[in-house]
Each structure stands twice: as C-alpha cells, then as structure tokens.
Amino acid sequence: MFGYMGKILRINLTTGVIGTEDLDFELAKKYIGGRGLGTKMYMDEVDPQIDPFAAENKIIFINGPLTGTATPTGGRYMVVTKSPLTGCIASSNSGGEWGAYLKYAGYDAIIIEGKASLPVYINIEEEKVEILPALDIWGKYTSETSAALKEKHPDSKVLTIGPSGEKLSQMAAIMNENDRAAGRSGVGAVMGSKNLKAITVKGAQKPVIANPDGLKAVTKECRGMLKENGVTGGGLPTYGTAVLVNIINEHGVYPTNNFQGGHDPGAEAVSGETLTEEYLIKRNPCHHCPIGCGRWVKSEHSPEGVGGPEYETLWVFAGDLGINDMNIVIDANYWCNEFGLDTISAGATLAAAMELYQRGYITDEMLDDDVILKFGNAESVIHWLKKMGKREGFGDLLARGSYRLADFFGVPEYSMSVKKQDLPAYDPRGIQGMGLQYATSNRGGCHVRGYLISPEILGLPEKLDRFELAGKPVWAKIFQDLTALIDSTGLCLFTSFALGAQQYADMLNEVLGTEWTADDILLAGERIWNLEKLFNLEAGISPEEDTLPPRFLEEEMPEGPTKGWVHKLDELLPLYYQERGWDEDGIPTDERLEKLGL
Amino acid sequence: MAISIKLFANFREGRGKIVQMDYTPGMTGQDVIDALGITAPEIAAIIVDGVDGKVDAMLTVPVKDGGYLAIFPPVAGG
Numbered sequence: 001m002f003g004y005m006g007k008i009l010r011i012n013l014t015t016g017v018i019g020t021e022d023l024d025f026e027l028a029k030k031y032i033g034g035r036g037l038g039t040k041m042y043m044d045e046v047d048p049q050i051d052p053f054a055a056e057n058k059i060i061f062i063n064g065p066l067t068g069t070a071t072p073t074g075g076r077y078m079v080v081t082k083s084p085l086t087g088c089i090a091s092s093n094s095g096g097e098w099g100a101y102l103k104y105a106g107y108d109a110i111i112i113e114g115k116a117s118l119p120v121y122i123n124i125e126e127e128k129v130e131i132l133p134a135l136d137i138w139g140k141y142t143s144e145t146s147a148a149l150k151e152k153h154p155d156s157k158v159l160t161i162g163p164s165g166e167k168l169s170q171m172a173a174i175m176n177e178n179d180r181a182a183g184r185s186g187v188g189a190v191m192g193s194k195n196l197k198a199i200t201v202k203g204a205q206k207p208v209i210a211n212p213d214g215l216k217a218v219t220k221e222c223r224g225m226l227k228e229n230g231v232t233g234g235g236l237p238t239y240g241t242a243v244l245v246n247i248i249n250e251h252g253v254y255p256t257n258n259f260q261g262g263h264d265p266g267a268e269a270v271s272g273e274t275l276t277e278e279y280l281i282k283r284n285p286c287h288h289c290p291i292g293c294g295r296w297v298k299s300e301h302s303p304e305g306v307g308g309p310e311y312e313t314l315w316v317f318a319g320d321l322g323i324n325d326m327n328i329v330i331d332a333n334y335w336c337n338e339f340g341l342d343t344i345s346a347g348a349t350l351a352a353a354m355e356l357y358q359r360g361y362i363t364d365e366m367l368d369d370d371v372i373l374k375f376g377n378a379e380s381v382i383h384w385l386k387k388m389g390k391r392e393g394f395g396d397l398l399a400r401g402s403y404r405l406a407d408f409f410g411v412p413e414y415s416m417s418v419k420k421q422d423l424p425a426y427d428p429r430g431i432q433g434m435g436l437q438y439a440t441s442n443r444g445g446c447h448v449r450g451y452l453i454s455p456e457i458l459g460l461p462e463k464l465d466r467f468e469l470a471g472k473p474v475w476a477k478i479f480q481d482l483t484a485l486i487d488s489t490g491l492c493l494f495t496s497f498a499l500g501a502q503q504y505a506d507m508l509n510e511v512l513g514t515e516w517t518a519d520d521i522l523l524a525g526e527r528i529w530n531l532e533k534l535f536n537l538e539a540g541i542s543p544e545e546d547t548l549p550p551r552f553l554e555e556e557m558p559e560g561p562t563k564g565w566v567h568k569l570d571e572l573l574p575l576y577y578q579e580r581g582w583d584e585d586g587i588p589t590d591e592r593l594e595k596l597g598l
Numbered sequence: 599m600a601i602s603i604k605l606f607a608n609f610r611e612g613r614g615k616i617v618q619m620d621y622t623p624g625m626t627g628q629d630v631i632d633a634l635g636i637t638a639p640e641i642a643a644i645i646v647d648g649v650d651g652k653v654d655a656m657l658t659v660p661v662k663d664g665g666y667l668a669i670f671p672p673v674a675g676g
C-alpha cells in the first residue's frame with residue numbers, strides 16, 4: 001500500500017479499548033482521504049440523526065495521502081464529525097505539524113468513540129497508545145495545556161481544546177501548535193463532550209511512495225509554480241492573508257457593522273500592509289509549506305510575539321464591529337486561540353449582539369449594567385470575548401453563536417449565517433457567485449468550500465464580472481468539487497492559486513501509484529460533495545436551508561461600489577441544481593449518484 | 599484638477615500609498631500606469647472610479663477629472 005500508512009486507530013473512551021484496523025485501500029482510493037474518506041467512514045458508522053454531543057457520536061481525525069510526504073504544504077489533517085453548530089457534516093481542516101506527526105506515528109486516521117467518565121487525553125507514540133488522566137489540564141487555556149503536555153511528552157505535537165470546547169460552545173475549535181485551528185463548525189465541543197482534552201502524537205515512520213523519483217520531479221515542478229506565482233510566491237508570503245483587507249474593502253464588499261454596510265474608510269489601520277510594516281516579527285509556515293502565509297506578530301502577551309490574525313479575523317474584530325484597532329484584533333485572536341474558539345463565529349456573534357443592541361433587543365439591564373455591546377465600543381470586544389469563553393453571565397448566550405443568540409430574541413434574521421454557521425468576510429450582494437457558494441455550502445456559511453472571490457474580485461485565474469449571473473453555477477460547481485478534492489489530499493487550499501487539477505493528479509499518482517487524470521480527481525471531488533449532501537439530507541437539513549439571510553436578498557447595499565445590489569439567489573439556485581444534476585428541489589438524482597458510484 | 603491613484607501591497611514600494619496626478623482630458627488608466635512604471639501584466643485587479651472589470655478593458659476607460667484608480671498586484675488569501 002503506497003502513500004497511506006494502512007492503519008486506523010480506534011479508541012473507545014467509554015470502555016478504554018484501543019485497537020487498530022487495516023485501512024480499506026480500495027475505499028481510500030475512491031474517497032482519497034481527509035475530508036472525503038473521513039466523511040465516508042463517519043457515515044458508515046454513525047446515524048446522521050445523532051445528537052452531536054451523544055456518547056454514540058464519533059469524531060475522526062484523518063490525514064490525506066499526501067500528508068507527511070514531501071509535497072508542498074503536505075501536512076494537513078481533517079476533523080470529521082457531525083457539527084453541533086449546524087447539524088450538518090463538519091469537516092474542519094488544520095495545518096501546522098500535528099497531521100504529519102500522526103502519519104509518522106503510523107496512522108492514517110483515529111476514530112474516537114464513546115465518552116470518558118473523567119477528563120482524559122490520548123498519547124500516541126507509534127504502537128504505544130494510552131488514555132491518560134487530564135484532570136490537571138482540564139480548564140486550562142490551550143497554550144498552558146500544550147506547554148504542560150510538551151513537558152510530559154517532549155518530542156510530541158499537541159492537539160487540544162480550550163475551555164470553550166470543554167464548556168460545549170457550538171463555536172469551539174480544536175487547536176494544534178497553539179495557533180493552528182480546525183476552527184469551524186464547533187468540532188472542539190464534540191471533543192469536549194467526550195471529556196477528551198488533547199491528543200499528543202509522535203513517531204518516526206514514513207509512508208512508502210510508489211514512485212519516489214517521479215514524486216521528486218513533480219514536487220520540484222509544483223514548488224517552482226508556487227514560487228513563480230504572484231500570490232503564492234509574492235502576496236501571501238509577504239503580507240499573509242491580511243492583504244485582502246484593502247482589496248475587498250475597495251470593491252465595496254467588506255462587511256461593516258454585521259453586514260449593514262460594505263465599505264470601511266478606516267480599514268487601512270487593520271490591513272495586511274499595516275500588519276506587515278508595524279507588527280510582523282516573522283513568517284510562521286505550516287509543515288513543508290513554501291508559501292508561509294502564517295504570521296507571528298508583536299503582542300503584549302509575550303515578548304516573543306504571538307500567532308497573527310488571518311484576514312477573516314482582522315475583518316470580524318474590526319470592520320464588522322465598527323472598530324479599527326490592530327491591537328484589539330491581535331488580542332482577540334490571541335484569546336480565541338487560548339479559549340479554543342473559532343475567530344469568525346466568535347467575532348460574528350459579537351457583531352450580531354451589537355446589532356441586537358442597536359435595535360433594542362438586547363438592553364443594558366440584560367447585560368447586568370456590564371460593558372455595553374455597541375458597534376464602535378472598543379472596550380467591549382475582549383471583555384465579552386472572555387465572558388463568551390467562560391460562559392459567564394450573558395456570555396453564556398453568546399457562546400451559542402450568532403444564530404442561537406438572535407433566535408433567542410425571536411429575530412434569527414440578524415444572524416448573518418447560513419445553516420447557522422457565520423458568514424466570512426465577503427458581502428454576497430456584490431459577489432454573486434460567492435453568494436451562491438455560501439448558500440449551497442455543505443457545512444454552512446463558509447469561504448473554503450469554493451472560493452469564487454478569486455475570479456470575481458481578485459482576477460485569478462481570470463477576471464469575472466462579479467455582478468453577472470451567467471456561468472456562475474458552472475464556476476461554483478467546479479470550485480466546490482476541486483476544493484473537496486484538495487481537502488482530501490492533505491494539501492493546503494492555497495496551493496490552488498498556483499496549481500491546477502493536473503498537478504494534484506500528478507502528485508497523487510506518484511505517491512499512490514495510480515494513473516488518474518485531472519477529470520478523474522474532479523469526479524472524486526464531485527463524489528465527495530454529493531456524499532456530504534446525502535449526509536445532510538439524512539440528518540434532516542432540508543434544501544430550503546440552501547439560502548442566505550434575508551438582508552442579502554431584500555436590502556440593497558447602501559453604499560460604496562456595490563451600492564444598490566442585492567443577491568439574486570432565486571435566479572442562480574435552480575441553475576446550480578441543474579448543473580449538479582440534482583432535481584429541482586436540490587436532491588441528488590439516482591442517475592447522478594450512480595454515475596458517481598454512490 | 600488632480601486624480602488619485604491608490605496603490606496596494608508591493609505597488610506601494612517606492613511610490614507610497616496614494617499618488618496624486620494632474621488630470622489631462624482623455625487620460626486613461628494606461629496613461630496612469632505608464633507614468634507610475636507599472637505594466638499591465640503586473641496588475642491583477644483595478645478599479646476606476648468605483649467600477650472594476652478586466653484589467654485590459656479597464657485600462658482603456660477614460661478617468662474622470664477628480665476621480666480615482668485603485669490598483670492591485672496579485673493578492674489572495676481567505
């Protein structure tokens with residue numbers, strides 16, 4: 001068996017039984033790995049109707065076949081479970097080093113089942129796998145947890161949840177290497193529900209490569225393409241993802257005050273250019289990554305600096321809250337990492353709370369005369385973020401995310417979310433294709449389930465008219481399928497700014513000994529997309545949830561270069577379903593499923 | 599009057615964030631980038647007076663007196 005390690009670790013936290021199983025190679029090739037194979041394995045074992053916090057639920061940590069190989073960015077892992085935030089399939093991806101180390105420990109995946117009676121962590125050192133007590137680290141921040149576990153297991157990599165995961169916040173992330181996150185869909189809370197605090201891994205095994213010389217050649221070619229490309233060889237290494245602040249803002253699709261506006265005249269203060277000039281200490285790349293978009297920045301929390309904010313984080317703790325203070329954003333990012341909170345959903349929940357305050361639903365009395373949750377009120381951000389993390393007072397309501405918060409007041413329309421997951425930093429009214437992708441994303445509001453920002457705003461690989469509807473369903477499908485494939489390989493999505501389907505096929509072929517074409521792997525991506533859709537349907541997520549908050553469908557953008565636009569989802573959605581080969585209600589047809597081998 | 603050119607990312611190197619340029623009737627984005635020493639292939643996105651489009655087409659659009667351009671090299675993220 002090439003590429004994969006061939007072994008899956010199964011750990012039952014109720015019984016304490018630990019076992020290994022052989023990987024089904026044929027199944028692995030059909031679903032590739034990571035997001036695809038993880039979803040298939042999960043669906044084969046878990047009832048889609050399950051309560052995500054039930055002991056019978058499972059959580060899978062799974063690599064792709066390229067994780068831990070010499071391929072550029074080949075170090076990513078995926079967390080697959082049912083999301084407590086959305087009720088949809090949750091696949092949450094993370095970089096850093098942990099995924100590669102899981103492979104070096106000799107495993108393609110870990111399936112966690114059951115629930116420990118007391119807090120535990122799992123230590124994996126190749127064949128030695130142990131469930132150990134975690135009472136001393138339960139309640140600790142993620143950096144404290146990592147430091148304590150590094151002392152016990154010096155050469156291991158640590159994946160952990162913070163207090164938010166322990167307290168079952170639907171926005172809880174799983175952190176590794178302190179500042180890398182499987183951030184979205186509340187996967188950290190599923191770990192917390194199992195009383196599982198952390199997983200440490202180390203090992204010295206390597207996957208066997210089908211064609212080492214071929215892999216060397218294709219890796220060299222891909223590294224060259226990444227270096228030559230203006231984005232992966234220039235913009236991202238120099239400025240990080242933060243470089244998007246200005247370009248998104250200038251197009252009038254930079255959401256302000258919970259998406260009430262689309263342009264922020266003060267955004268330069270939190271731009272990638274400002275972050276680089278005034279705060280950057282060094283780049284902070286993930287495993288085997290020649291791009292290195294990660295930032296390490298100045299902070300009052302440590303003289304050595306802390307992990308820096310991504311674009312989405314900059315936006316959500318600045319423009320979306322009506323505040324433009326880089327120090328607050330860096331601080332908010334720091335506290336999200338410490339509590340183990342998804343920065344997008346945490347910030348978006350504060351933004352929704354501020355709009356609810358603006359409209360009189362939240363009153364000073366409800367906040368116990370505490371700091372006012374008001375757009376522009378800088379002191380409210382860290383204050384309420386910590387209360388959200390601790391689930392203290394009104395923070396307990398905030399910890400449930402923007403949808404449940406707004407729904408509590410009877411006005412869910414003020415949650416800027418799709419399928420209860422908060423939207424990222426792009427207003428769909430001025431990016432029609434991206435809005436379609438938001439509405440149809442299998443894990444709810446998301447920008448990494450197909451990133452049409454690339455052609456519609458950034459002009460990559462070619463510039464599309466962002467207001468035009470024609471052709472967008474075709475683009476949406478291709479981007480979604482390719483993304484599903486890349487997420488299953490173990491590589492970073494950012495490679496796709498420079499590489500195409502052919503390069504991914506080449507890398508997989510050299511590692512696995514397959515002879516796939518670009519079309520073959522796009523078909524695999526489509527298979528994975530449809531599989532996720534089937535899970536959601538069986539979980540009771542109706543196609544009616546393929547929609548956008550009413551604000552985008554009814555309220556014209558009030559300002560800037562997108563002024564006067566709404567999103568035209570009703571025109572795009574039927575064409576998208578047709579493009580996918582689904583029926584008019586958005587259900588995959590038997591014919592299409594058969595073609596996909598599902 | 600003058601027009602403003604907003605520059606971003608590495609286009610700022612040696613040029614600054616905003617460049618003011620005298621307006622001459624009929625001037626286009628191409629005239630502007632020529633004066634700045636930027637070539638069309640270096641540009642990934644351009645906005646002329648609030649309107650964006652394909653770079654080559656936008657460079658032929660006449661700039662308004664008192665108007666602005668925003669010019670971006672390849673940048674991305676997410």
Ligand code: SF4
Nearest residue numbers: 286289291292293492
């Ligand atoms: S491009 Fe950025 S997120 Fe992707 S692997 Fe590299 S450093 Fe990590």
